[in-house]
Amino acid sequence: MAVMTDDDLIARLEDDERRLTFTRFDNADAWHLGSLLVDLATTRDLPVAVDIRRGTQQLFHAALPGSTADNDSWIARKVRVVERFAASSYLVGRRLAAKGDTLDAKYGVDPADYAAHGGAFPVRVPDVGVVGVVTVSGLPQADDHALVVEAIEAHLDVS
Structure with a gap:
């Protein structure tokens, strides 16, 4: 199996964000998506929030x-990254790491308030923009991110 380069990973993350858009996002969507995440995590005995x-x-x-x-x-720190950059916390972190940068050094934000680590994903509605954030915390960052993506794919019925 070939090792994924930083550029390959970033391209995959960008593609996920293009693919995984919502036509709308209301309270029922949040409940359904959250319930999917809890079911996935419970089935796998994952210690997440x-x-x-x-x-x-x-x-x-x-x-x-x-x-x-x-x-x-x-969660609060990852959400702030998505809200500020309109991209997943994992994508923001991988873009910075690929350039040898850190969030605090490049943007002057306090690491106590912002975390460019995987797990927070934007809820994007075309022609509107980012309207919300779905976040998982408790696993290694790539796994937090993957769990959110898996649940959004199931919710949107895409893969």
């Missing part, structure tokens, strides 16, 4: 066994 927001309103939150309050702090 799940958070879904539209704008500044938290529409869904679950803390599964093994997760801690620290996961909520990570």
